[in-house]
Amino acid sequence: MPLWWWMVDALAFVVAAVVLLVIWLLFRRRLLARSGGTFDMSVNRSASVPAKGWMLGLAVYRDTELEWFRTFSVSMRPRYRFTRGDVRIDGRRDPVGSEVHAVQAGHLIVSTENASGVRQLAMSPHALTGLLSWLESSPPGQRVNKVL
Known part of the structure; x- marks a missing residue:
């Protein structure tokens, strides 16, 4: 597998992690504010x-x-x-x-x-x-x- 594929995979992983983190922060705030x-x-x-x-x-x-x-x-x-x-x-x-x-x-x-x-x-x-x-x-x- 070429090196640039590894870079694309790593970048996709980082983007997915950031998106999941933002979703968790929004969900957490809604959950705390629910009460x-x-x-x-x-x-x-x-x-x-x-x-x-x-x-x-x-x-x-x-x-x-x-x-x-x-x-x-x-x-x-x-x-x-x-x-x-x-x-x-x-x-x-x-x-x-x-x-x-x-x-x-x-x-x-x-x-x-x-x-x-x-x-x-x-x-x-x-x-x-x-x-x-x-x-x-x-x-x-x-x-x-x-x-x-």
Whole structure:
């Protein structure tokens, strides 16, 4: 078999793998969003202002947790879990400098303290309102750590 046939086969394999990966990412997002209560949210483990460290993702509300999944991941497990009583929101601001290009257009950035080590969240104003409502609506007897 000539060498160029091997190259064509290898190229076909790579194209098929990329197509399957894109199909899996789309299917995964639809599967995660099926349960409802999902929104786009970016996270950053750094508390500093520069754009370094932002990761795009999808947040899903559960009963007592907010689960965060990376957008470009094949895993069905959440990367971070934010427990309702352990999340503290410290303030909100608009993206500045190169952060404007690191987060989605129209998103606000909120500072947070939580057990997962994430220090900043970026989400739309409507999603922020929903998150604050979810944090405040904890069952009686649980503490609420929201400060804004």
